[in-house]
Amino acid sequence: MKRLRVNPAESCDEPHGPRASRPVDPRALEAAAGFFRAAGDAGRLRILTQLRDGERCVSDLAAASDDGMSTMSQRLKVLRVEGLVRRRRDGKHILYALADAHVLALVDTALAHAEDHRKESA
Numbered sequence: 001m002k003r004l005r006v007n008p009a010e011s012c013d014e015p016h017g018p019r020a021s022r023p024v025d026p027r028a029l030e031a032a033a034g035f036f037r038a039a040g041d042a043g044r045l046r047i048l049t050q051l052r053d054g055e056r057c058v059s060d061l062a063a064a065s066d067d068g069m070s071t072m073s074q075r076l077k078v079l080r081v082e083g084l085v086r087r088r089r090d091g092k093h094i095l096y097a098l099a100d101a102h103v104l105a106l107v108d109t110a111l112a113h114a115e116d117h118r119k120e121s122a
Contacts, residue, residue, distance in 0.1 A: 031083075034082045034083075035082060035083075035084060035103075035106065037082070038078050038079055038081075038082040038084055039084065039106070039107070039110070041075070041078075043065070043067065043071070043075050044075045044078060044079055045107070045110075046065055047061055047065075047072075047075055047076065047079060047085075047096075048079070048084065048085075048098065048103070048107045049107060049111070050064055050065075051085065051096060051097055051098045052098065052104060052107065052108070054097065055088075055095040055096065055097040056095065056096060056097075057093045057094065057095050057096070058072055058073060058076065058093075058094060058096070061076075061096070076096055080096075083099055084098070084099055084103050085097065085098060085099055085103075086098075086099050
């Protein structure tokens, strides 16, 4: 992956690129920051990766990560409050899934970036 080099002496008086002049809604910034805070924990990110293939119940998620049910429930609550996962009841079970395709794309992109960065750093 080619890295961009920026010369700090160059002036940046005019916006560059198609998105440079578009203001971003402060509420969208806060929501995006919430996503990164929630996904920024390795345990919660692990849950998101487990949900890439579809719905899972809490006990399956806990067993796959060797976490207790209490820890898993707390992590899922953070992800749900930030809108990264959704849940539905199926009899006695509560099934969790990624909230939407945006979350899937963000998780996949973050993992791909981390893998590329790891390879470049090696």
